[in-house]
Amino acid sequence: MIIKENVPLSTLTTMRLGGNARYVYEIEGLKDIPEAFNFAKNKNLPVFILGGGANTIATDDGFPGVVIINKIKGIEVISETSDEVVVRAFGGEVWDDFVAWTVERGYSGVEAMSKIPGTVGAAPVQNIGAYGQDISQVVESIEAYDTKTSELVVIGREDMKMSYRSTIFNTGKDAGRYFIVAVTFVLENEEYIEGPLYSSLQKYLDEHNITDYSPKNIRTAVSAIRAEKLPDPATTPSAGSFFKNIYLSEKEAEEAENKGIKVWEKPDGKKMINSGYLIDSAGLKGKLLHGFRVSDKASLVLINESAHAYSDLASAKKEIIDTVREKFGFTLEQEPVEIPAKSAKKGSVK
Ligand SMILES: Cc1cc2nc3c(=O)[nH]c(=O)nc-3n(C[C@H](O)[C@H](O)[C@H](O)COP(=O)(O)OP(=O)(O)OC[C@H]3O[C@@H](n4cnc5c(N)ncnc54)[C@H](O)[C@@H]3O)c2cc1C
Numbered sequence: 001m002i003i004k005e006n007v008p009l010s011t012l013t014t015m016r017l018g019g020n021a022r023y024v025y026e027i028e029g030l031k032d033i034p035e036a037f038n039f040a041k042n043k044n045l046p047v048f049i050l051g052g053g054a055n056t057i058a059t060d061d062g063f064p065g066v067v068i069i070n071k072i073k074g075i076e077v078i079s080e081t082s083d084e085v086v087v088r089a090f091g092g093e094v095w096d097d098f099v100a101w102t103v104e105r106g107y108s109g110v111e112a113m114s115k116i117p118g119t120v121g122a123a124p125v126q127n128i129g130a131y132g133q134d135i136s137q138v139v140e141s142i143e144a145y146d147t148k149t150s151e152l153v154v155i156g157r158e159d160m161k162m163s164y165r166s167t168i169f170n171t172g173k174d175a176g177r178y179f180i181v182a183v184t185f186v187l188e189n190e191e192y193i194e195g196p197l198y199s200s201l202q203k204y205l206d207e208h209n210i211t212d213y214s215p216k217n218i219r220t221a222v223s224a225i226r227a228e229k230l231p232d233p234a235t236t237p238s239a240g241s242f243f244k245n246i247y248l249s250e251k252e253a254e255e256a257e258n259k260g261i262k263v264w265e266k267p268d269g270k271k272m273i274n275s276g277y278l279i280d281s282a283g284l285k286g287k288l289l290h291g292f293r294v295s296d297k298a299s300l301v302l303i304n305e306s307a308h309a310y311s312d313l314a315s316a317k318k319e320i321i322d323t324v325r326e327k328f329g330f331t332l333e334q335e336p337v338e339i340p341a342k343s344a345k346k347g348s349v350k
Contacts, residue, residue, distance in 0.1 A: 001025065001032040003039070009058030009339065012050060012067070014117060014233035014240075017310055018058025018339070021048075021067040027092070028071050033145045033179065040066040047147070048339050049179050051119035052094070054233055054240060055126060059310040061341035070121045072181065075101050080189065086140065088184045091121020095128075102187060103215045109138040109187035111215040112201065114222045117233045117240070121180040125169040126335075127162045131222055132198030132267070136162035138185045144178035152181070165244055165335060193218065200225065229297045237304035238295075239336040242317070246273040246330055261328060275332050276300040279320060282327045289316035 003025050009018030022045065025036040040047045046065035050056060070091040075098060078086040085107050089098050099114050112131035116123075124142055127135045139157050146153045155178070160167045168174045193213040196202050204221050205213070231238045248256060253263045253271035264272045279285065279299040286296035291307030307313060321332050 001028055001035065007067070009053075009062055009067075012069075013053035013056050013058050014237060015057055015304055015313070015336070016237035017060075017304065017307070017313060019060050019062030019341075021063045021065075023066040025066050025068045026071045027068060030072070030181070033181065034150060036066070036068045037145070037147060037150065037179075040068075046340075049176065050339075051091070051122035052117060054117035055122065055336045056339060057239060057310070057313065057336045058339045059341040063339050063341065067339075068179065070119065070179065070181065078184065083189055085187050085189045086184060087187060088182055089120045090182045091119060091180045093120040094118075095120055095123055099219065103219045106189070106191045106215060107187040108190050108193055108215045109133070109185065111218040112198065112222055114219045115226045115230075120183055124160065124162075124167060124180060124183060126165045127160075127167050129164075131201045131225075134162075136160075138187060140184045140186045142178075142180050142184070143182045144180045147177055147179060153178070164247060170337065191215070231295070231301060231303055238301050241276075241298075241300040241335050242302040243275045243279070243300055243320075243332040244335045245275050246278075246332075247271070248273065259328075273330065275324075275330075278324050278328050278330060278332070282320075282323045284320055284323060289319050292316040294320070 003023060005023055006020045007024045009021050010016045012024070025039060027033055027036055037047065048063055048065065048067050050067050050069050072090040072092040074090040075093060076088050078088050087102065087107070095118050096115055098120050099110050103111050110133060112133040113128060116128050116130055124135050124139055129135065136157070141154050141156045143152060143154055160169070169178060191214050193215070195213055197205065197213065201221060204225055210217055210221065230240070248263065248271045250271065256273060257263050261273060262277055264274060266272055276299040279294060284294045285299045287294045288305065290312040291305055292313060293303040293305045295301040295303055302316060317334065325331050
C-alpha cells in the first residue's frame with residue numbers, strides 16, 4: 001500500500017481541476033483493502049473511491065478525507081470452451097490494457113470499447129459503453145468490498161441493475177457502497193464477428209474496405225475513429241462526454257419529433273436524443289466558455305483549455321444547460337461524478 005498526504009486532485013482527474021485530497025491510499029493487494037477503510041474510520045474521515053479519474057470532477061475545496069484507489073493488477077482465464085471464455089480482471093488494471101489483452105487472444109465482447117480511459121474497477125460503475133458494446137453485455141459478476149458490512153461480496157449481473165450510464169454502484173441507496181476489487185467477464189471465443197455493426201463503425205470499415213470483422217480489426221478501427229474525434233487525456237484535459245444523452249418514452253419521442261428535434265432509435269428499440277446534437281444545434285459547437293472549449297469534433301466533450309477553477313466549469317456548464325433548455329426545452333444532465341468537498345459526511349463513503 002502507498003499513503004500520500006495533501007495530493008492535488010487536479011493530478012488524479014483527467015479534467016485537471018481540484019484542490020488537495022487530505023490522504024490518498026493506493027491499494028496494491030487484497031489485504032490493503034480493510035486496512036485502507038479502517039485507516040479512514042480511525043481518523044473519522046470520509047472516503048472517496050477513485051480509479052483513473054476519467055469520469056470524476058474535483059472542486060477547488062479538494063476532499064477532506066481519504067481517496068482510496070484500487071491499483072491491484074492481474075488478468076486470468078477462469079474457464080474456456082470453443083465458444084466462450086470466462087475472464088477475471090482486477091480493478092486496478094487499465095481498462096484499455098485489458099481490452100488489448102482480450103483482443104490479442106481473439107476473444108470478442110469488449111473490442112468496441114477500446115481506448116475508453118480509466119480502470120477495470122470503474123468500468124461497471126456507470127456501465128461504460130461505446131460503438132454498440134457496453135459492460136452489461138459481458139459482465140458476469142464483480143467481487144467487491146462492501147463498505148457497509150466490511151466483507152468481500154460477489155454481485156451477479158442481474159443484481160447490478162445496469163442501464164445507460166446507471167447501475168446500483170452510482171445510483172440509489174447503494175451508490176458508492178462497494179469498492180470493486182475484480183470483475184469477471186464472459187467473452188466469446190470467436191475470431192470473426194457478424195455485421196452489420198454500430199453505424200459509424202460500420203461506415204468506417206466500409207470506407208476502408210475492411211470486411212474481416214475480427215476483434216483486432218474492430219479495435220484498430222475504433223482506435224482510429226476515437227483518435228480523430230476524442231481528446232487524449234494524457235495531453236488534453238477533459239472528462240469525455242460531459243453530458244448524458246437523453247432517453248425518451250414513446251410519447252416524449254413523438255412530441256420531440258413534432259417539434260422538429262431529431263430522435264434516434266437504438267438497436268434495442270429505445271428512443272434517444274443525442275445531447276451533442278442539441279449542443280451543436282444550439283450553436284455552441286467549438287465555443288470557448290470560461291476556459292472550456294465545446295469540442296468541435298464531439299460537442300458532448302468539454303475540453304479544459306485554460307481553466308484552473310471549478311467555478312469556471314460550473315459557469316460553462318450553466319451556460320450550456322440554459323442555452324439548450326431555452327432552445328429545446330430539455331435539461332442536460334452531467335455525466336461525470338463530483339467528489340464531494342466540504343459537505344462530505346464523516347465516516348461516509350462518497
Ligand atoms: C476522453 C474520454 C473519453 C471517454 N469515452 C467514454 C466512452 O466512450 N464511454 C464511456 O462509457 N465512458 C467514457 N469516458 C468516461 C470514462 O472513461 C469512464 O467512465 C471510465 O469508466 C472511468 O474510469 P476511471 O477509472 O477513470 O473512473 P473514475 O473517474 O476514477 O471513477 C468513476 C466512478 O467510479 C467509481 N469508482 C472508480 N473505481 C472504483 C472501484 N474500484 N470500485 C467502486 N467504484 C469505483 C468512482 O467513485 C466514481 O464514482 C471517457 C472519458 C474521457 C476522458
